[in-house]
Amino acid sequence: MRIDIITVLPQLLDSPFAHSILLRAQKKGLAEIVVHNLRDYSTHKHKSVDDYPYGGGSGMVMMIEPFVNCIEKLKTERDYDEVIFMTPDGAVFNQQIANQLSNQQNLIILCGHYKGIDQRIRDNYVTREISIGDYVLSGGELPAAVLVDAIVRLLPGVLSDETSALSDSFQGDLLDAPVYTRPAEFQGMKVPDILLSGNTPEIEKWRYEQSLERTRTRRPDLLE
Incomplete structure (x- = not known):
């Protein structure tokens, strides 16, 4: 381009x-x-x-x-x-x-x-x-x-992980789900257990539900 x-x-x-x-x-x-x-x-x-x-x-x-x-x-x-x-x-x-x-x-x-x-x-x-x-x-x-x-940033090859852009907020008219990284616990604040489970289908289901709820709460106009 x-x-x-x-x-x-x-x-x-x-x-x-x-x-x-x-x-x-x-x-x-x-x-x-x-x-x-x-x-x-x-x-x-x-x-x-x-x-x-x-x-x-x-x-x-x-x-x-x-x-x-x-x-x-x-x-x-x-x-x-x-x-x-x-x-x-x-x-x-x-x-x-x-x-x-x-x-x-x-x-x-x-x-x-x-x-x-x-x-x-x-x-x-x-x-x-x-x-x-x-x-x-x-x-x-x-x-x-x-x-x-x-x-x-959307051009193929620009991002090291091309699937990252596809899961951004507003792709599919939804806001992105919450994200976490290490450590799994910090000063008593824990990462949701589901993300540590290794159960990919359940993790994707959780992310979708979280994305839907965040959109409903913060940007209900997108759901319309």
């Missing part, structure tokens, strides 16, 4: 992709993550990427030209499955969307700033708009990092 991220602040994305699972995925050649500085595609003398909104009002709006210049250049190099805009008014991101996107080959992610981006970009270039929650951040970089992490 190749993911191209267009941003006015590329430095914000240096750390998220340089450690742990995302770094491993890149070193294995399973994912290529390329960050593009939007200012490199501005034709203005001072590399401006924003201007005042037509009709007046507060804030600045990111201009159409730099985004289009970058998107069209990338599209001459390969075909893209999705052009994604990270925006608070997009569809709220969830595990099902992550699963869908992990099956794609090439993605472009646009990071907004200021008051937003020129609507013509959204109307003519963006194929999917995604939000990571009902709140507003300073820009789309952190949401883009969240999106990339959720997608890339």
